Amino acid sequence: MVQNLNILSFASYGNLLTERPGGVGLPKGPHWEERLLTATAQETYQYLSSDSVYLDYESGMSILAVAKEGEEFQYFYLDKPVCVYPGVRFAIAPYQDSCTVHMMARRTSWPQAEPLTVSVRELALSRRLQVERVYTFFYHEKERGFFFRGEEHSMLELTYVDKGSIHSVAGGQDLVLTQGDMAIYGPNQWHMQYADPDCAPSYITITFDLEGDSLERLLNRKFRTPQKAVLLLQQMLRERDREDRYTGDMLISLLGQLLLTVLREAEGSARLPLRTANAINNENEVVGHAQRFIGQNVRMKLSVPMVAREVGVSPSYLTALFHKNLQISPGEYIRRAKLQESKLMIREGKMNFTEIAQVLQYSTVHHFSRQFKEKFGITPTEYARSIR
Template sequence: MAYQSVSLDQELFIKSIYTIHYYEYQNDFHFDGERHDFWEFQCVDTGAAEVVTDNGCHTLSRGQVIFHRPNEFHTLKATGKTAPSIIVISFSCDSPCMEFFENKILTFSETERSILGRIIAEARNCFETPLDDPYLEQMIKKPEISFGSQQLLTLYLEELLIHVIRRYTIAHYSASAGIYDPCQTTSDTCRKIIHYLEQHVRETLTILDISRNNMIGRSQLQKLFREEYQCGVIEFFSRMKIDFAKQLIRENEMNFTQISDFLSYSSIHYFSRQFKKLSGMTPTEYATSIKALSERPQRQN
């Protein structure tokens, strides 16, 4: 049998990069503003900054990032309290998924900050123009550039944006595999309810919420899940949330308190009790277990 190649879709593609800057501002810095026909984001590394856009005035603190769509007016100034350090990257990208970033103020995770650090480091390898000139409009490449440096800049930026989109839309993905596979049931109603639970896995739901939003009686709902999964719908949903928590622990992006908040548990203590009850180990025990380590996504050093 002859081998056949597989064509892979490229859902996010950076066409070109305009600027990559890391500024250490004075506490009275003020940039009057501009608009241009390409994307830009401003990320606060230290301190705080105030940004004015077509949509209003925003104050950003450490780790926060604001995205400006093409032709969106934006200014930047220090808040006057502390001298901020700001990373500004502008680029051209026509991919439809960039709609996600419109009118968004987000917070980069530690992994995303690490990727951003690699972008800055690679930019220093690639460009001879300084990265700390806020008024620079054209970057000049070095006469001799390390092999692959220019390509890595694009790849790192694409990785960063993809990582952010996936992390912030994670609730739209299946919370777990195994018993929650909707193909394992022949009931259309059950498949519909499982999909509903997955879409609301970050929330706190009651039987009344589930029955009302799926137009099914409470007794019928309980009977359906006991027949299909040998447990009530709330226990099913609780196990789904804990399996999602395991996924988040393996991804190593949040601490236990953040995961508890992310999944709308009333407290870290209640989250830990539920985790222990349904998995047989505490979150800490799971995080250091061979099972969790073997399933954790591999990262480059």
């Protein structure tokens, strides 16, 4: 990757010259010679001198490659005049078609030039993995013991279990995916899914096309979904409901981030040793801990102070983290979690609406029914009829 040219980053190879009105402080006199050097994508040279060499950009986007003896080139964007130390190999290459720089050196030690093959375009950041299309993005709420007889298609398919558990059958394996598990089916891979008779699961499926790196290492296995990937899935669900002109772009971008997060986790990449990265990880851990506590105790009488005590932060800080990461308050998250739990309980069919309202700590069944309709647009009775 091309680096910024500054005093610290360039210190091992040379120093930066001060630019001032009327010109740059390049050496002058009969012992010095100045030439204009033009480099093209097809023709690039490397230079070496036993004396200091001065360089300044003239036109085009110029990349300065420098290296000490026995070392690999380091690349800098040449946007200011520099002095390259004696014995440092250097080359000028264009970012686009061509570039021109001033080179000043002593006549008696003019740098020797040798052809160099270097593709600076490869230094630019490019995608190793890119989601091309998202075909379907569904949140399934299934009845107890549901059975899907199976299919195969040319797209990749991701499955994430949000509630309960499902059986994922593919590649000769019957894997049990529980809450927080993910599985990915490959192109043209036959797969089927079903639930145990006493389980009414909720899960997400996404079908998509991918270019670049293969997901081969993730296929035919189940894995725990990293908390950051869970947050991305939740953001995708919110984006899906927006339905504006950029919804598709956002979903494709978020799915790409999710897959990269899962791949990094699978490869066991070490966390970046940056305080900012650690802070983000700590925030994710707090939010994830709070979400797990709410999910595991959703039938209790929950409050924001109670959840904050559980995760070891103040209610105000927890509220700030929820707004930052989930774009909702923890109180609203609790309300939604209870309503999602009520749908699961309705699908299980073991309780009537009054009992469900009592178990979920609603003051009255009417309060429960009103919140249910506000959230889902139908009454609990209408929802129960729709799944029979």
